[in-house]
Amino acid sequence: xxxxxxxxxxxxxxxxxFWRDHYSFFKEYGYTLRRRxxxxxxxxxxxxxxxxxxxxxxxxxxxxxxxxxxxxxxxISMQRAxxxxxTRSDGxxxxxxxxDVTDPATANELAIGQLFSSPELIxxxxxxxxxxLDVIQPKxxxxxxxxxxxxxxxxxxxxxxxxxxxxxxxxxILEGVQYMHQLNVTHADCKWNNILGDLSPLYRHPPHPFVGxxxxxxxxxxxxGSPISSDQV
Numbered sequence: 023x024x025x026x027x028x029x030x031x032x033x034x035x036x037x038x039x040f041w042r043d044h045y046s047f048f049k050e051y052g053y054t055l056r057r058r059x060x061x062x063x064x065x066x067x068x069x070x071x072x073x074x075x076x077x078x079x080x081x082x083x084x085x086x087x088x089x090x091x092x093x094x095x096x097x098i099s100m101q102r103a104x105x106x107x108x109t110r111s112d113g114x115x116x117x118x119x120x121x122d123v124t125d126p127a128t129a130n131e132l133a134i135g136q137l138f139s140s141p142e143l144i145x146x147x148x149x150x151x152x153x154x155l156d157v158i159q160p161k162x163x164x165x166x167x168x169x170x171x172x173x174x175x176x177x178x179x180x181x182x183x184x185x186x187x188x189x190x191x192x193x194x195i196l197e198g199v200q201y202m203h204q205l206n207v208t209h210a211d212c213k214w215n216n217i218l219g220d221l222s223p224l225y226r227h228p229p230h231p232f233v234g235x236x237x238x239x240x241x242x243x244x245x246x247g248s249p250i251s252s253d254q255v
Contacts, residue, residue: 029074029080029082030074032064032065032067032068034058034059034082035082037083037103038058038059038082038083040103040120041055041059041106042059042060042061042063044161045059045060045061046061047161048108048118048158048168051156051158052110052111053108053109053110053111053116053118053158053170054108054109054111055106055107055108056078056079056107056108057078057079058079058080058081058082059106063079065077065079065080066079066080067080078230081230081232081233082232083103083105083106083232103120104119104120104121105117105118105119105120106118106120107173107231107232108170110170114172115172115173115228115231116155116170116171116172116173117170117171117172117173117174117231118158118168118169118170118171119168119169119171120166120167120168121166121167121168121169122165122166123160123165123166123167124165128167132154132157132167132169134207135151135152135154135169136154136157137205137207138151138153138202138205138207139151139153139154139155143205146201148197148198148200148201149198149201150194150195150197150198150201151198151202152171152172152174152218153171153172154169154170154171155170155171155172156169156170157169157170158170172220173228173231174218174219174220174221175218175219175221175228175229175231176215176217176218176219177191177217177218177219178214179219179221179229180219180221180224180225195212195217199212
């Protein structure tokens with residue numbers, strides 16, 4: 023398929039070019055995108071010494087399409103095109119989300135996210151909403167702003183090992199939704215793939231944000247109290 027040919031030839035997908043063009047912009051704010059999005063990037067598999075599937079810089083947002091060999095041009099160009107992972111200047115892994123400031127829904131999304139990230143609410147143990155760590159305003163001539171969030175993962179990526187973990191998982195979900203309702207905010211899309219978890223207490227190195235392939239797990243380490251977050255943004 024045409025999209026896969028583009029990838030194997032060492033080129034970016036159309037949706038990725040946006041991020042490459044913002045690489046230096048994010049660096050000015052203290053956020054570094056992966057090597058794949060550096061302006062001078064050259065694919066590490068082009069010389070034939072490696073296969074694309076073995077190269078970290080061969081991982082793109084719709085990674086499941088490559089690793090499961092399930093390809094769809096529409097999905098490749100659209101899925102997760104509004105999200106990208108980055109490393110903050112202090113070494114913290116984060117996720118950036120692109121928001122169109124001309125879209126009326128954006129103002130509402132930002133207002134709700136910043137409400138639950140406010141000093142008054144962020145320390146409340148009942149608040150399980152994904153916090154907004156930073157807001158990057160649009161560059162000159164652009165309509166896109168960016169919110170910075172912690173790098174979280176699907177909550178089923180680390181399997182449950184005890185009944186207590188399952189009970190704590192459900193307790194946090196219900197507590198978080200109830201807390202939102204008490205502040206007259208509805209999630210409106212509370213489903214399995216919008217419930218994310220902080221896996222940092224469980225692994226020496228976090229899973230890749232677009233692969234879900236876990237490496238170097240801390241053998242035997244489980245923490246039933248590890249927080250989960252309900253992605254309301």
